[in-house]
Amino acid sequence: MTENIARMPPERFFSERFDVTPSLMERLLGSNLAGRVDDADIYLEYRVNEELVLEENVVKKASRHVSQGAGVRAQSGARTGYAHTDDLALKNLEEAARQARAIADRSGGSGVVAVAGRGRPHDLYTLAEPPIVTELARKLDLLRRIDAACRAADPRVRQVIVSLTSEEVVMLIATASGWTVGDVRPLTRLNITAIAEDGGRREIGGFGGGGRVPFDFYLEADRWKRFATEAARQATLKLSAIDAPAGTMTVVLGPGWPGILLHEAIGHGLEGDFNRKGVSAFAGRLGQKVASELVTVVDDGTIANRRGSLNVDDEGTPTGRNVLIENGILRGYMQDRLNARLMGQAPTGNGRRESYAHPPMPRMTNTFMLAGQDDPREILKAVSRGLYAVNFGGGQVDITSGKFVFSASEAYLIEDGEITKPVKGATLIGNGPDALTRVSRVGYDLALDEGVGTCGKDGQSVPVGVGLPTIRLDGMTVGGTAV
């Protein structure tokens, strides 16, 4: 039933299926756009997404979504014309190119000076069997086993919802500088939600993971069982949690997913667009000290099989390992082609878009802090009173003022160096340019997250990764209810 789209290179896929060849794309760019704009490209995308949902012990929901389309972009100075269509017929592509060009005509462009594609694309996620083609029976069987394992982990678990999504995106981009590159991107994510009840009290907890990996990833070393048990633990732990404290205190963040701190506190503020426009709290601060000297932060899109990784970004630029902060000093921004050109910098492989229906902008890939020297146990032992946060829900930042928040889904009080009671409803709030100056200890236990992150910006969602070693932050504000 399932067509195996991954078996074909993107050039051949689009030419066989839609009669859109690289030479046709070049012709569209050439006849419509050449000589009048600074940069232009045509992006083709075909996406298949499958979702299976188990609730009340059975798989009741199954869905499959197909989307396809083309986005045509023309840029002149800081101006962008963008047109997209979900009908890949030639007349629609020509019309899209005409609409995109209209913007350039209005400004009298200076001719193509686009940055040529540099370097070779990576090969980070070629899979023998991509998750979208794995047979349904195996997926359904896994969902049932997860449901049973989660319920068996604790009798107080009353509801289990398991969802498994599998996706494949085929993209092909042709730029005005003659660079054509394609990519086939597998992605899968498993999410387990447990609802626990005890007496009159109800709580919800969740866990999951995934990446640009085959379905068998979930079976390796019984990873699925660990996820199921962890979801049950997250929900039942909160049944006995006390109200979070309110006020300023020492906060210790555990390894892995708490790296969302970096994503919110500094990541967005280091995206090129906000800095070119001078609306980021980090604008004009390259070379300045913005963090404790213990802190080195990188954004790395080149890690094999990670959720945030890409062989090339959505403008065709190979991704890189970009140092954002080195020993506390701000070293670089994340760039797409437009902002790199306008700021006189090189593209960093961070130009991403949600789909063909959205123009690209600078976005993060996998953002993490490098490991330090400290023993995580010693970091905790040295805290007389504070909060130890090991799992988080979502976060958000106001890029201009630098203020960010993120919500802890698993956190504990630290009393006299010991982890004591679990707390619920703790929100951490801080100021981006200031938060990382408060880092006083960095553990040697760097971990990346399990592969669940999705980042939203200007209404566009893209998969991302984060990572962190255990760190201590002095004087963070915790927004609980216990005064």
Next chain:
Amino acid sequence: MSADAALLADVLARATARGATAADGFLIEEQSFSASVRLGQVDTVTHSREQRLALRVFAGRASAAASTSDLSRESLERVVDEATALARVTAEDPHAGLPDAAELIEHVPDLQLEDHEGPEPTPEDKIELARRAEAAALAADPRITNSEGAEYFDRRAHYAYATSHGFARGYSTSSFGLTVSPVAAKDGEMQRDVWYSYARRRRALEDAESIGRTAAARALRRLGARKVKTAEVPVIFDPDTAASLLRSIAGAASGPSLYRRASFLLERLGTRIAAPSVTIVDDGLLPGALGSRPFDGEGLATRRTVLVGEGKLESYLLDSYSARKLGLASTHHASRDGAGVSVGTTNLMLRPGTTSPQDLIGSVKSGFYVTELIGFGVNGVTGDYSRGAAGMWIEDGRLAFPVEEVTVAGNLLEMFDRIEGIGNDLVLRDRVAAPTLKIARMVVAGD
């Protein structure tokens, strides 16, 4: 038969031929335009045409969903085949199925959701509207030094719905919007804020200069913001932040949260969940309103639903599936955004009171006036609430100084119980709207 209806009929016929016992399809076609301007220069202009078919098929009591943006015959056939194949592997569910054919809407009312006034302005005219709005913000004060830009958008959409029992209806909508996001700066500090206008008719958009000036005033009043000491104080939510509290109530009252037992409103139907002054209505029949629609995602006629009446939870928000699971009737709130069916509100509003917002602020000796909330600290299962906030500190009944980098925390049920003042300033600016709300006390965490 229109082209939409013919396409849907073909798809549903093929599903039946492939063994589906019932099926329904929702077809959305839309065209949109947007233009952003930054510091007087055009930034991004976007044109788009999109179409999407969402299909649901039933094989007895088992179901599956599929969607596609490729409406070629070959692709549609593949989608139908895949959906019917998927429906064969999902489990039987006694509550699955379409609504009764007899309950579907017969006459589609004209809710004035589409702007027919011509002529269509040129792209240059639309860009000019964004430019004027931003220019007004930049001219408002020398401390407005920068801008994230202004954006104009318009969107025209047609929705068609059909079922395998022969039902086929459709309707068209238009929407327009203008937003401005200026940056104010002083002594190295930067503050951004935003103001907007959305409408179904172009001429109903707020004046561009007025949007710009409001956005500037909002950014300016944030300059000099500071943290405050942690305290339990009265908290006043401005209309936009108060509207976000209604969204949380609607989420907890929606069928899927309830049958999953993941809601703080579980088993609360008919009981008091808010102060007696609180009435919350979802009215999908308001002519020309942004959230209005003639029928829901399953072809059931839109209604006016009292969600909370004088403090008492009067109704849940249900589609036909969650209604059957809960042993209730659908409240006609099915929403059809992706391929599946979910629950969504129409125009959700909290009934205004008689006190002016100034008098509400005047009633507070020391407290917090919230104008922005960030983060995701709302737990829909317990109602626990803790979000990042910015706004103004109230001293002796007056807005004294701007506040940032604090959180407001409590529990939604306690917060709605502690509403002790409701403003007279309800304006339906978006699909969810509330007047200014005063909550007797919440924890504000800062230094």
